[in-house]
Amino acid sequence: xxxxxxxxxxxxxxxxxxxxxxxxxxxxxxxxxxxxxxxxxxxxxxxxxxxxxxxxxxxxxxxxxxxxxxxxxxxxxxxxxxxxxxxxxxxxxxxxxxxxxxxxxxxxxxxxxxxxxxxxxxxxxxxxxxxxxxxxxxxxxxxxxxxxxxxxxxxxxxxxxxxxxxxxxxxxxxxxxxxxxxxxxxxxxxxxxxxxxxxxxxxxxxxxxxxxxxxxxxxxxxxxxxxxxxxxxxxxxxxxxxxxxxxxxxxxxxxxxxxxxxxxxxxxxxxxxxxxxxxxxxxxxxxxxxxxxxxxxxxxxxxxxxxxxxxxxxxxxxxxxxxxxxxxxxxxxxxxxxxxxxxxxxxxxxxxxxxxxxxxxxxxxxxxxxxxxxxxxxxxxxxxxxxxxxxxxxxxxxxxxxxxxxxxxxxxxx
Ligand SMILES: Cc1cc2nc3c(=O)[nH]c(=O)nc-3n(C[C@H](O)[C@H](O)[C@H](O)COP(=O)(O)O)c2cc1C
Numbered sequence: 001x002x003x004x005x006x007x008x009x010x011x012x013x014x015x016x017x018x019x020x021x022x023x024x025x026x027x028x029x030x031x032x033x034x035x036x037x038x039x040x041x042x043x044x045x046x047x048x049x050x051x052x053x054x055x056x057x058x059x060x061x062x063x064x065x066x067x068x069x070x071x072x073x074x075x076x077x078x079x080x081x082x083x084x085x086x087x088x089x090x091x092x093x094x095x096x097x098x099x100x101x102x103x104x105x106x107x108x109x110x111x112x113x114x115x116x117x118x119x120x121x122x123x124x125x126x127x128x129x130x131x132x133x134x135x136x137x138x139x140x141x142x143x144x145x146x147x148x149x150x151x152x153x154x155x156x157x158x159x160x161x162x163x164x165x166x167x168x169x170x171x172x173x174x175x176x177x178x179x180x181x182x183x184x185x186x187x188x189x190x191x192x193x194x195x196x197x198x199x200x201x202x203x204x205x206x207x208x209x210x211x212x213x214x215x216x217x218x219x220x221x222x223x224x225x226x227x228x229x230x231x232x233x234x235x236x237x238x239x240x241x242x243x244x245x246x247x248x249x250x251x252x253x254x255x256x257x258x259x260x261x262x263x264x265x266x267x268x269x270x271x272x273x274x275x276x277x278x279x280x281x282x283x284x285x286x287x288x289x290x291x292x293x294x295x296x297x298x299x300x301x302x303x304x305x306x307x308x309x310x311x312x313x314x315x316x317x318x319x320x321x322x323x324x325x326x327x328x329x330x331x332x333x334x335x336x337x338x339x340x341x342x343x344x345x346x347x348x349x350x351x352x353x354x355x356x357x358x359x360x361x362x363x364x365x366x367x368x369x370x371x372x373x374x375x376x377x378x379x380x381x382x383x384x385x386x387x388x389x390x391x392x393x394x395x396x397x398x399x400x401x402x403x404x405x406x407x408x409x410x411x412x413x414x
């Protein structure tokens with residue numbers, strides 16, 4: 001019987017353990033967690049979500065304070081079109097975020113960055129161009145393009161000297177999305193180095209409908225894409241993601257031709273993971289019925305989360321002057337509309353409830369939107385219940401090694 005360690009992911013002449021830690025924003029797959037995965041020979045993703053905000057917390061910069069000071073005059077205005085990111089500061093923050101992680105890298109693995117197109121930052125093209133190119137400047141090993149179709153994103157990096165040497169990959173949830181990407185990028189003569197295929201059981205935003213995700217099956221999507229790549233004679237490594245909970249689950253994909261697997265949920269309860277410890281306990285205690293796929297994210301994509309997330313129903317005032325990561329190119333976010341509607345309906349209320357949308361920037365920053373994978377309710381089976389009623393947290397090394405060596409659906413307890 002095979003285990004994951006019997007397989008290797010080959011990138012040119014490099015060989016890696018075929019385990020990729022998926023990007024988890026905002027700072028959930030932080031540098032500490034990604035670096036452990038790289039040290040053990042896999043690929044760890046840091047996230048590029050809200051980097052200036054993360055930089056303030058981590059490196060004591062003052063990007064958020066300065067932005068708020070600059071745009072304070074606009075706080076009561078529901079038109080946020082004047083609130084722009086300073087591209088020089090964005091580049092500086094991204095370079096610091098990435099280069100600190102790269103400097104700390106040990107071992108044979110790689111550090112990639114997960115880049116979400118849906119963080120439109122009131123200037124989708126220019127802010128994305130800066131984020132991508134600054135990450136390349138700072139020496140990141142690879143970039144995974146996520147949350148969005150990214151049809152023009154490769155072109156934004158075309159002039160960068162590392163465009164053909166850094167690993168560039170995309171996340172898709174269907175053959176159709178992959179075909180569209182390949183068609184749009186044909187003239188660049190630069191194929192993706194890998195394709196992550198994210199199925200309906202993943203955490204974070206989903207590439208399926210909120211009502212029909214149950215109809216899709218990751219194995220079926222992967223088989224369809226592998227067959228297409230074979231017919232087209234395209235040698236692009238395929239990396240399935242979403243609900244791969246054990247080493248045996250991973251092997252079932254590797255045996256059928258996948259090059260690696262991307263996993264995330266199992267690592268959310270590790271000591272290194274960026275979530276606060278009390279939130280890790282919420283994940284550990286969750287039952288299946290405590291998890292839902294809803295449509296409260298202003299990105300327009302369905303998102304899976306714990307029903308007890310403080311973000312759900314919370315009617316906090318939009319704070320786009322300080323954050324504003326989800327403002328579209330015209331300074332618009334669907335949470336602002338939802339919030340203003342409730343203000344009009346309840347002019348005297350001290351606290352508002354907004355059910356249909358959430359202020360994702362504020363709540364992700366504060367770790368109050370508890371996005372999670374479908375199998376979060378199985379996390380309690382991967383560790384021990386302590387006498388004080390809490391669960392024991394794991395090390396990233398423990399979880400990584402369990403994926404790498406376990407057989408027969410076994411999960412090693414700490
Ligand atoms: C807490 C959490 C946050 C996530 N955030 C992101 C993200 O910011 N960008 C992204 O592309 N995927 C995100 N994902 C998806 C993961 O990268 C990964 O593809 C998926 O969750 C793998 O499935 P698994 O969690 O069942 O192992 C997130 C997943 C989790 C659990």
